[in-house]
Amino acid sequence: LIRLLITKGANVNHIDMSGLTPLFYAIYRGIPSIVKLLLNSNADYKFENFLGYSPFRYALGCLSYANPYETQIYQGRLDVVEILLEEFSLNENELKQALIGSIPTIPYLFPLFDFIFYCRIKTYNNFEELAWKFFEQTHWPCPITYGNLLLCQNLIVFNHNIEHIIYFLQRMYIDNYKQLIIFYLQRVIKDKESTN
Numbered sequence: 001l002i003r004l005l006i007t008k009g010a011n012v013n014h015i016d017m018s019g020l021t022p023l024f025y026a027i028y029r030g031i032p033s034i035v036k037l038l039l040n041s042n043a044d045y046k047f048e049n050f051l052g053y054s055p056f057r058y059a060l061g062c063l064s065y066a067n068p069y070e071t072q073i074y075q076g077r078l079d080v081v082e083i084l085l086e087e088f089s090l091n092e093n094e095l096k097q098a099l100i101g102s103i104p105t106i107p108y109l110f111p112l113f114d115f116i117f118y119c120r121i122k123t124y125n126n127f128e129e130l131a132w133k134f135f136e137q138t139h140w141p142c143p144i145t146y147g148n149l150l151l152c153q154n155l156i157v158f159n160h161n162i163e164h165i166i167y168f169l170q171r172m173y174i175d176n177y178k179q180l181i182i183f184y185l186q187r188v189i190k191d192k193e194s195t196n
Helices: 002-007 022-029 032-040 055-064 071-088 092-100 109-122 125-137 144-158 162-171 177-190
Strands: none
Touching (some): 002 032, 022 055, 022 071, 032 071, 055 071, 055 092, 055 109, 071 092, 071 109, 092 125
């Protein structure tokens, strides 16, 4: 159906009222064949909507919140990230911009760590080292310990992969563990979205 719509002139870069293009919906559903079809039909993989979502950041976020035990959707989302990564893999600056945004916007911390965790899943050591290089080169406008705390809060509540949580806690400096535990308890007790 999608192929037919494209041959009939459908706009593959149409932006709906949520600021999403067809590529975003294919990414969310974790369907690599549709992502490839849209990219081959000139879908804009560098597009950023008004919320700062780009297809690559969105794919990493979808993977981060996917349950690895739901193997079909999880594998589909892994494959989608792989397809999008291929679009940037030959250009370090484009990859950096795809992950953390471009100046003068505030850089995005969460997608960078989603990418690091993706690299650990796929054992892409060179890309993981590159992501840490981006982290070290970037001027983070808020105190990084506060950013680390926010990231860790979301990791502990939403991430299904305990190895990622341990890796982050070992690698990063967390200033206020009390606040982290309180946040975790609030989410687990009150919020049904949490996974842990």
